[in-house]
Amino acid sequence: GAGVSQSPSNKVTEKGKDVELRCDPISGHTALYWYRQRLGQGLEFLIYFQGNSAPDKSGLPSDRFSAERTGESVSTLTIQRTQQEDSAVYLCASSFGQQETQYFGPGTRLLVL
Amino acid sequence: AQSVTQLDSHVSVSEGTPVLLRCNYSSSYSPSLFWYVQHPNKGLQLLLKYTSAATLVKGINGFEAEFKKSETSFHLTKPSAHMSDAAEYFCVVSGSGYNKLIFGAGTRLAVHP
Numbered sequence: 001g002a003g004v005s006q007s008p009s010n011k012v013t014e015k016g017k018d019v020e021l022r023c024d025p026i027s028g029h030t031a032l033y034w035y036r037q038r039l040g041q042g043l044e045f046l047i048y049f050q051g052n053s054a055p056d057k058s059g060l061p062s063d064r065f066s067a068e069r070t071g072e073s074v075s076t077l078t079i080q081r082t083q084q085e086d087s088a089v090y091l092c093a094s095s096f097g098q099q100e101t102q103y104f105g106p107g108t109r110l111l112v113l
Numbered sequence: 114a115q116s117v118t119q120l121d122s123h124v125s126v127s128e129g130t131p132v133l134l135r136c137n138y139s140s141s142y143s144p145s146l147f148w149y150v151q152h153p154n155k156g157l158q159l160l161l162k163y164t165s166a167a168t169l170v171k172g173i174n175g176f177e178a179e180f181k182k183s184e185t186s187f188h189l190t191k192p193s194a195h196m197s198d199a200a201e202y203f204c205v206v207s208g209s210g211y212n213k214l215i216f217g218a219g220t221r222l223a224v225h226p
Contacts, residue, residue: 003156004156031212033212033213033214035214035216040219041218041219042203042216042217042218042219043157043203043214043216044216045213045214045215048212048213050212056212056213059213091156091157093157093214098212099145099207099212101159101162102159102214103159104149104156104157104158105156106155106156107156
């Protein structure tokens with residue numbers, strides 16, 4: 001079946017601009033996660049959605065970062081006033097539930113000039 | 114708090130020889146542990162996971178890992194490397210509440226003919 005999809009696959013933006021990244025989870029998966037992977041590093045947890053519960057935002061690095069999810073479907077990660085240090089690959093994952101295996105999308109490669 | 118340390122940033126082996134990728138973890142409770150693989154320009158793929166059942170876990174593509182609580186280790190092994198195994202490997206521990214994955218910095222595996 002279809003996996004996790006993300007768009008765009010690549011995004012180049014100028015410092016100070018806002019960007020919006022999209023994630024389509026696997027159908028039926030109630031949990032959705034956003035991670036960031038800086039060049040040559042492992043993934044950093046950003047935010048977690050589980051059903052209609054309040055999201056766990058503990059990994060968001062600053063108030064310029066926000067994310068939304070409508071029900072158990074699409075999620076968008078928004079970065080306002082982008083900075084060069086925001087350049088990274090942003091990965092989305094979904095799972096059937098909180099303790100289930102996470103399946104990752106291909107990521108969005110963001111470059112802030 | 115949970116953390117993961119991958120002891121080697123790069124490992125190089127010849128095709129047909131054994132592979133050993135080392136990982137140590139720290140966790141305040143019984144952890145779930147994972148190995149993920151990331152091929153160039155591809156998404157993260159789950160190789161195997163440990164969730165307090167058998168301590169020797171078999172994964173895809175001939176990989177396996179052994180959970181050793183006394184050594185707080187979860188090393189990844191394969192008896193015979195194949196050229197297609199060249200990739201970045203991440204050791205991962207589940208975070209608090211099992212909803213965050215905490216990634217190691219990664220080990221880049223090179224396989225030479």
